Amino acid sequence: MFVVTADQRASRVNADAVPAALAAVNRRDAGELALAPERTAGDELQVAIADPAAALSIVLELTRTEGWSVGLGVGAIELPLPDSVRAARGPAFVHARDAVERAKRAPTRFALTGDGSEDAEALVRLLIEVRDRRTPEGWEVYDLLAGGVTQREAAARLGISEGAVSLRAKAAALRAEEAAVPALERILARLDAEAGSSPERPV
Known part of the structure; x- marks a missing residue:
């Protein structure tokens, strides 16, 4: 399972961008999302995602401007799923919190945390660098x-x-991105599978 935690950058001097970001994520097929996106604290949003392609797409959408620090966590989420992402728990959320804090210090404004996620993080950051140019x-x-x-x-x-x-x-570099995105989706899917990221019941 994937969790995106995104924090608006320079929110004290810029207009509130959370409503527009929530609307953009909510336009996706509900089957791609495990838990709907919500504002979780101040100028931060969070969403739990079942589909690796949707997870990557949300990351790329949020990092298209310099307005967000975006953390992507990979791991399990406790069952039963609550009605609100703010009430959810599990390793994916812990990893997403770590990732967004690291993203705040990263030139690409992105970080990915999960077991064995270093290579995937490097490749997503490379694609974001291409898009930034x-x-x-x-x-x-x-x-x-x-x-x-x-x-x-x-x-x-x-x-x-x-x-x-x-x-x-x-x-x-549109052809390069067109080739890179499916490859990254496959890498994220393998990372998810290797992390044993199916929802887990609390102990």
């Missing part, structure tokens, strides 16, 4: 292609040539 023009192309449009359609919407779209996509 992306220009606003690169993100324009990313958003259009991620929305299902073709390069030809993206060119028409942006008022540029298909060649210019291809150049933007190359500069933004």
Whole structure:
């Protein structure tokens, strides 16, 4: 099981970003989430996630801006699951707390904690570094292609040539991300399985 704990950075001088982040996470398929996201303390949110692809997607969404320190914990969650993520317990939550505290000191604003998670953390951080270098023009192309449009359609919407779209996509390393994401999802799935992360009953 995966737990994301995210803390808004510079929350004293910036507008409250928690409601928008909660809405973004809540738009996902309910089957991907073990427990719905909630504000847990101040400008912090937390969500428990059953699906490794959804966990990675949430991490990438929250780290797209510099507004969040994001910790991802991997481990078991005690059964029975409570109605609120704030009442949940288990190693995944302990790991997520450790991860978010380390994320606050990391240049990529991300950390991952779980047994044997060092390699996975390094690779996710590498992808975040690639995304951090992306220009606003690169993100324009990313958003259009991620929305299902073709390069030809993206060119028409942006008022540029298909060649210019291809150049933007190359500069933004979109093909590298497209290949990296499924690989990272598989790595997270193996980490989850090796951690014995099925929900556990309290002793």
